Amino acid sequence: MTALLEVRGLKMHYGTVKGDVKAVDDVSFSLEAGESLGIAGESGCGKTSVALALMKLQPGNAKFLGGSITLDGMNVLALDDEKIRREVRWKRISMVPQAAMNALNPVFTVKDQIIEAILTHEDVSEKEAEKRTLELLKRVGIDPSRAGNYPHEFSGGMKQRAMIAMALACNPEIVIADEPTTALDVIVQAQVLKVIKTLQRDLGLSMILISHDLSVVAETCERTVIMYAGSIVENTSTVEMFRHPLHPYSVGLIGAFPKLTGERKRLESITGNPPNLLDPPPGCRFHPRCPHARDVCTRIVPPLLETHENHMVACHMVNRHPEYR
Numbered sequence: 001m002t003a004l005l006e007v008r009g010l011k012m013h014y015g016t017v018k019g020d021v022k023a024v025d026d027v028s029f030s031l032e033a034g035e036s037l038g039i040a041g042e043s044g045c046g047k048t049s050v051a052l053a054l055m056k057l058q059p060g061n062a063k064f065l066g067g068s069i070t071l072d073g074m075n076v077l078a079l080d081d082e083k084i085r086r087e088v089r090w091k092r093i094s095m096v097p098q099a100a101m102n103a104l105n106p107v108f109t110v111k112d113q114i115i116e117a118i119l120t121h122e123d124v125s126e127k128e129a130e131k132r133t134l135e136l137l138k139r140v141g142i143d144p145s146r147a148g149n150y151p152h153e154f155s156g157g158m159k160q161r162a163m164i165a166m167a168l169a170c171n172p173e174i175v176i177a178d179e180p181t182t183a184l185d186v187i188v189q190a191q192v193l194k195v196i197k198t199l200q201r202d203l204g205l206s207m208i209l210i211s212h213d214l215s216v217v218a219e220t221c222e223r224t225v226i227m228y229a230g231s232i233v234e235n236t237s238t239v240e241m242f243r244h245p246l247h248p249y250s251v252g253l254i255g256a257f258p259k260l261t262g263e264r265k266r267l268e269s270i271t272g273n274p275p276n277l278l279d280p281p282p283g284c285r286f287h288p289r290c291p292h293a294r295d296v297c298t299r300i301v302p303p304l305l306e307t308h309e310n311h312m313v314a315c316h317m318v319n320r321h322p323e324y325r
């Protein structure tokens with residue numbers, strides 16, 4: 001099956017006065033139509049940078065140094081700003097941004113902001129845009145009678161739902177949700193995740209959910225990708241990831257995560273801190289923190305290889321590198 005979205009060897013750095021921040025290095029993954037993919041990892045591991053690159057919304061100091069992003073056969077990186085605005089953003093790929101709750105404009109009503117998003121991207125009448133807005137709000141669980149409210153009249157959960165409605169305004173094929181529940185309390189978080197899951201299933205959306213919280217990814221996604229220091233270290237189905245994580249970083253992350261069932265165990269933490277991406281360690285970027293590191297790990301970057309069916313890992317130990325002794 002051809003993937004709807006294919007990212008191959010993506011490399012994007014940020015130029016700063018201190019040098020290049022190697023934020024995204026050799027990132028490859030694909031997304032099938034209707035699939036939900038979670039990208040997880042500690043803060044600063046490059047998750048949001050990947051998401052921004054997919055829509056070419058990267059900051060001005062970002063440099064693409066290699067790789068490709070292909071959306072349904074179209075080379076996204078080769079599109080100029082006008083084309084990406086007209087043909088991709090919001091219409092084919094949309095985003096619920098980080099801190100979405102503060103993304104609504106306080107001086108316009110929620111309804112007017114969603115109508116505006118539709119009118120900017122589609123050639124429809126204002127009446128049609130309004131009809132669609134009210135339907136969208138209903139879909140995300142907001143009573144259409146509240147559509148004329150200003151953002152400050154909405155609770156945090158309602159604002160988040162309104163942003164999800166806005167992301168769906170132009171019927172995109174792919175929705176990227178970047179930390180969609182971070183600022184919400186657990187009850188509202190569960191409600192918003194339910195809305196996202198239901199919409200994904202009912203509308204047949206492809207979804208990329210970015211979170212530092214593994215429970216959010218486990219709850220919502222069929223496939224999980226773990227990123228560490230700008231690279232993907234493991235990629236497999238969510239069930240497999242939580243049952244049989246193989247990369248030492250994934251094992252550490254999942255081990256640090258409290259379980260609701262089974263025997264009560266002391267939670268283990270990963271020692272050390274993620275590296276400074278201005279000057280990441282050579283070889284495997286995880287080697288200074290890895291309990292299994294050997295000499296080869298300090299010299300050679302482990303490639304992401306399919307170790308088992310549908311399970312890719314970037315680790316010399318797991319992939320039995322001949323020099324791993």
Ligand code: SF4
Pocket residue numbers: 247248249284285286287290291292293294297302314315316317318
């Ligand atoms: Fe650890 Fe080496 Fe595997 Fe990196 S490549 S995770 S350092 S064993």
